[in-house]
Amino acid sequence: MKLLTISVPAYNEETMIVPLYERIVEVMNEVKETYTFELLFINDGSKDGTLDQMKALHKKDNRVVFVDLSRNYGKEIAMAAGFDYAKGDALVTMDADLQHPPEVILEMLKLWELGYEDVYAKRNRREGETWLKKATSKMYYRILQKVARIPVLPDAGDFRLLDRRCIEALKQMRETNRYTKGLYSWIGFKKIEVTFDAAPRYDGQSKWNYQSLINLALEGITSYTTFPLRLSTYSGFIVSAAAFIYMIYLFIKTLLFWGRYEWLSFTHDYYPIFRWRTTYQYRYHWGIFGTDFSGS
Structure with a gap:
């Protein structure tokens, strides 16, 4: 009998732990003759009763296990x-808010048995999301596809089934600033998609605000692509070339056109009835070759 690990990162999801557990048990009971499972909760430094709910379920059902992180590291580190x-022989990672329907796991298992090693779930619709969030998401993925050398699958999040080979490959990557959506593409392996409709949150509010999403987007561009490094390199070349050209310009200007006045004398002659005459003599040095012009 094959073992399936269902990994669920959770931060302040006290009201979601039990409903999620009940849904997963109901789904996995349909394939209990073929698969056994462990429900692995990752408590990401929750400040509410999330950890207590995990402990209570662990006492009730030894298939429920948990990891308690020392602080809130963020979803990427929790995953x-x-x-x-x-x-497990395979792992399903999913969110705790039940926007990822556990029923999709059954379809993932069928495709895994056909030989696919990365079965990723792609959203058809985004219930409860504003048009602005949808538009910015599409724009972000469009930009990321252009700057990344290995494309990231749009609208394919962290809800997926991974074969043990994929898990071992991901475990070799110990980055602290992770962009796991990019790592899924980077490791390769045989992939296929399943589609689902993302439901509204079962309870509570999303922990992802616009600032968090912007930080995640920047993390994806800076940690998964070499675009910032290439941009800095090109900018450095342009600035250096412009500075060199300007230096040549100043040198030629000084060589050919630089000049200065040398005053030889300056006198005032005063006459009656408030009249005067000024007389001066000068020599103008043109360029550095010493060409002189005089006048008075």
């Missing part, structure tokens, strides 16, 4: 902890 502690 990496799930990769490290998963014992």
Whole structure:
């Protein structure tokens, strides 16, 4: 019998732990003759009763296990902890808010049995999301596709089934600033998609505000692509070339056109009835070759 690990990072999801557990148990009971499972919760430094709910479920059902992180590291690190502690032949990673329907796991398992090693879930519709969030998401993926050498699958998030070979490959990547969506593409392996409709949150509010999403987007561009490094390199070449051209310009200007006045004398002659005459003599040095012009 094959073991399936279901990894669920959670931060302040006290009201979601039990409903999620019940849905997963209901789904996995349909394939209990073929698969056994472990439900691996990752408590990402929650400040509410999330950890207590995990402990209570663990006492009730030994298939429920949990990892308690020392602080809130963020979802990317929490998922990496799930990769490290998963014992299954395959792993499903999903969110705790039930926007990822557990029923999709059954379809993932069928495709895994056909030989696919990365079965990723792609959203058809985004219930409860504003048009602005949808538009900015599409724009971000369009930009990321252009600057990344290995394309990232748009609208394919972290809800997916990974074969043990994929898990071992991801465990070798120990970055602290992770962009896991990019790492899924980077490791390769045989991929296929399943589609689902993302439901509204079962309870509570999303922990992802616009600032968090912007930070994640910047993390994706800076950690997954070499675009910032290439941009800095090109900018450095342009600035250096412009500075060199300007230096040549100043040198030629000084060589050919630089000049200065040398005053030889300056006198005032005063006459009656408030009249005066000024007389001066000068020599003008043109260029550095010493050509002189005089006048008075």
